[in-house]
Amino acid sequence: xxxxxxxxxxxxxxxxxxxxxxxxxxxxxxxxxxxxxxxxxxxxxxxxxxxxxxxxxxxxxxxxxxxxxxxxxxxxxxxxxxxxxxxxxxxxxxxxxxxxxxxxxxxxxxxxxxxxxxxxxxxxxxxxxx
Numbered sequence: 326x327x328x329x330x331x332x333x334x335x336x337x338x339x340x341x342x343x344x345x346x347x348x349x350x351x352x353x354x355x356x357x358x359x360x361x362x363x364x365x366x367x368x369x370x371x372x373x374x375x376x377x378x379x380x381x382x383x384x385x386x387x388x389x390x391x392x393x394x395x396x397x398x399x400x401x402x403x404x405x406x407x408x409x410x411x412x413x414x415x416x417x418x419x420x421x422x423x424x425x426x427x428x429x430x431x432x433x434x435x436x437x438x439x440x441x442x443x444x445x446x447x448x449x450x451x452x453x454x455x
Contacts, residue, residue: 332428334447336454338411338419342379345411345419349453353385356445360385361406378413385409390442394435401433407446409453421454423447 327335338345346363353360366380386406395402410422423446430440 332425332432333422334425334450335420335422336450338421338454340419342381342411342413342419345421345453346381346383349383349409349411349421349449352449352452353383358385358387359406366412378415378417380410380412383409383411390445394439394442397439398433398435401429401435404429404433405443407443409446409450411453421450423450 329335340348350360350363360383362384364382364384366382367377370377384406385408391405391407395405404424408423411419412422413419426440426443426446429435429443430437
């Protein structure tokens, strides 16, 4: 696992992008979390005649968890719903990446007691990567 200075956390995944995305979708559905969208960046690039490694962004969340956070710190709505990026790098390694909750809390001034509502992303990303 690596965390950059800009709050991005990346975990190496053991499966392909598509298998990791399906695993993550299954975990989210089992937990009753809404998957709002899966953005297929590489698929859209291909439609435009461009090539990029397999790259997909999952956008998901729970209004029950996110709404109290947005009420306390309205600007966090720019970063919610939560997102996990599953992408293959140029060497063929698959990575699961997300914004750290500490970064989001500092960026938006979210009270620490409310960040537990979003901390699930860490466990989700780790489970999807493994």
